[in-house]
Amino acid sequence: MTDLKTLQRDDAAHFIHPFTDSKTLAEKGTRVIERADGIYLWDIQGNKLLDGMAGLWCVNVGYGRQSIVDAVSKQMQQLPYYNSFFQCTHPPAITLAKTIADLAPAHMNTVFFTGSGSESNDTNLRMVRRYWDLKGQPNKKTIISRENAYHGSTVAGASLGGMSGMHEQGDLPIPKIVHIAQPYWYQEGADLSPEEFGLKAARSLEEKILELGEDNVAAFIAEPFQGAGGVIIPPSTYWPEIKRILAKYDVLLILDEVISGFGRTGCWFAAEYFDLQPDLISIAKGMTSGYIPMGGVIIADRVADVIKQQCGEFTHGYTYSGHPAAAAAALENINILKQEKIVEQVANEIAPYFQQRLRTLAEHPLVGEVRGIGLVAAIELVQDKATRARYNSDLGVGTWCRDFCIQHGLVMRSVGDTMIISPPLVITKTQVDELIDKALLALNDTY
Numbered sequence: 001m002t003d004l005k006t007l008q009r010d011d012a013a014h015f016i017h018p019f020t021d022s023k024t025l026a027e028k029g030t031r032v033i034e035r036a037d038g039i040y041l042w043d044i045q046g047n048k049l050l051d052g053m054a055g056l057w058c059v060n061v062g063y064g065r066q067s068i069v070d071a072v073s074k075q076m077q078q079l080p081y082y083n084s085f086f087q088c089t090h091p092p093a094i095t096l097a098k099t100i101a102d103l104a105p106a107h108m109n110t111v112f113f114t115g116s117g118s119e120s121n122d123t124n125l126r127m128v129r130r131y132w133d134l135k136g137q138p139n140k141k142t143i144i145s146r147e148n149a150y151h152g153s154t155v156a157g158a159s160l161g162g163m164s165g166m167h168e169q170g171d172l173p174i175p176k177i178v179h180i181a182q183p184y185w186y187q188e189g190a191d192l193s194p195e196e197f198g199l200k201a202a203r204s205l206e207e208k209i210l211e212l213g214e215d216n217v218a219a220f221i222a223e224p225f226q227g228a229g230g231v232i233i234p235p236s237t238y239w240p241e242i243k244r245i246l247a248k249y250d251v252l253l254i255l256d257e258v259i260s261g262f263g264r265t266g267c268w269f270a271a272e273y274f275d276l277q278p279d280l281i282s283i284a285k286g287m288t289s290g291y292i293p294m295g296g297v298i299i300a301d302r303v304a305d306v307i308k309q310q311c312g313e314f315t316h317g318y319t320y321s322g323h324p325a326a327a328a329a330a331l332e333n334i335n336i337l338k339q340e341k342i343v344e345q346v347a348n349e350i351a352p353y354f355q356q357r358l359r360t361l362a363e364h365p366l367v368g369e370v371r372g373i374g375l376v377a378a379i380e381l382v383q384d385k386a387t388r389a390r391y392n393s394d395l396g397v398g399t400w401c402r403d404f405c406i407q408h409g410l411v412m413r414s415v416g417d418t419m420i421i422s423p424p425l426v427i428t429k430t431q432v433d434e435l436i437d438k439a440l441l442a443l444n445d446t447y
C-alpha cells in the first residue's frame with residue numbers, strides 16, 4: 001500500500017480540493033480516510049473517528065451497507081447506464097420517481113432527476129422561470145434567497161446561495177437573484193425575543209417583494225434550516241409568516257432539502273416538520289446516503305402540470321439524470337430507512353436523547369448557545385456568554401475546537417466559531433454519549 005507521505009505529496013501536487021486552501025493543505029498534509037463502518041471512519045494511520053458529520057451531511061444510513069453495494073452491483077451488471085432523454089428511460093428511474101412521490105408531501109407527485117444538490121437548484125431556477133413564462137407572466141423572473149444560504153457551487157447554485165466569499169470568486173450572483181436577511185436570532189437578534197426576531201426576518205421578504213414588484217418575483221428559495229451557514233434554525237414565527245407572504249404575492253417556494261431530506265429532522269422531509277407546502281423541493285445527499293451521487297427536484301402538481309402539458313420540450317437535463325446504478329442505490333437506501341424504521345426512531349427516540357444530552361454542553365464557559373432539531377445541531381463558541389461577544393476571528397477558535405475533536409476521535413465541522421454536528425441517523429444512544437464526551441473534552445482543550 002502507498003505510504004501516507006507519498007499520498008500526501010501526490011495529493012498536494014495533483015489535486016485541488018473543494019473549499020480548501022491548497023497552500024495550508026500542502027504544509028499540513030491532508031487527512032486520508034481509508035475505510036468506514038457504521039458511524040465510524042478510519043484514517044490511513046489506523047485512527048478511529050466517530051463521524052459526527054455523516055460525511056457531508058449525507059451518510060444517513062451509515063457506512064458499510066452491503067445491501068446497497070449488492071443492489072448497485074446487480075444493476076451495473078444488468079444495465080450500468082442508459083439515459084432518460086428523448087422518450088427513453090429504465091425501470092430503476094421510474095420506480096424511484098414513484099417511490100419518492102409516495103414519500104413526498106401529498107401535493108407533490110413528480111420528480112426531475114439530477115446528479116447533485118447544485119444541479120437540483122439549477123433545475124429549480126430554470127423550471128420556475130419557465131413556469132411563469134407558460135403562465136403568461138414572463139416578468140416573474142427574480143428569485144429571492146437569503147444571506148449566508150448554501151445552495152451549491154454551480155454558477156446558479158452559488159448565485160442562489162448567499163455566501164459572500166463565493167460571490168467574490170467568479171463575479172456572482174448572476175442577474176435577477178437577490179438576497180434578504182437570514183433568521184439568525186443568536187447572532188443578530190439579541191435585542192428582540194426569538195418570536196419578534198422571526199417575524200422581523202420574515203417581513204424582510206415582504207419588503208423585498210414590494211421593492212421589486214410582485215409581478216417580477218418568481219420564487220423564494222430557502223433551506224428549512226440553514227445548514228452550511230451554521231445550522232441556523234428559524235424562530236417559530238418565521239415560517240408561518242413566510243407562508244403568509246408567499247401566498248399573498250403568489251411567489252413560489254423552493255425548499256432546499258438537500259440536507260434536511262430523508263429523515264434528518266425525524267420526518268422524511270422538513271416540509272412536514274415545519275408544516276410547509278413547497279412548490280419545489282431540492283434533494284440529494286441522503287437520497288442515496290452518499291453511496292453514489294444523485295439529486296433531484298420534487299415538483300408540486302401545480303408546477304408539474306404546467307411543465308408537462310404546456311411546455312413542449314423542457315430543454316434541460318443531465319447525462320446522469322436518473323442514472324440506473326444511482327437509482328438502485330437510492331431505492332435500497334429508502335428501503336433500509338423504511339425497513340429499519342430509522343426516521344421514526346430518530347423522531348421518537350434518538351433525536352430527543354441527542355438534543356437533551358447536547359444541551360448539557362451549554363453549561364460550558366466557552367459555549368454561548370446550543371441549538372438543534374432532529375439529528376442536527378450547532379454549538380456557538382463565544383468569549384462572553386452574557387454579551388455573546390466572539391473571540392477575534394483571527395484566533396480561529398472554531399478551527400482549534402475542530403482539531404481537538406479530531407485528536408479525541410470525533411469529526412465535527414466548524415463554520416467560523418460555530419461547531420456543527422449532523423451524525424448518521426443510525427447513531428445509538430451509547431454512541432450519542434460517546435459523541436458528547438468527546439465534544440466536551442475538545443471544548444475543555446479549546447478553552
Ligand code: PLP
Binds near residue numbers: 056119151152227
Ligand atoms: N443545497 C444545500 C442545502 C446543501 O447543503 C448543499 C451541499 O452541501 C447543496 C445544495 C449542494 O449540493 P451538492 O454539493 O450535491 O451539489
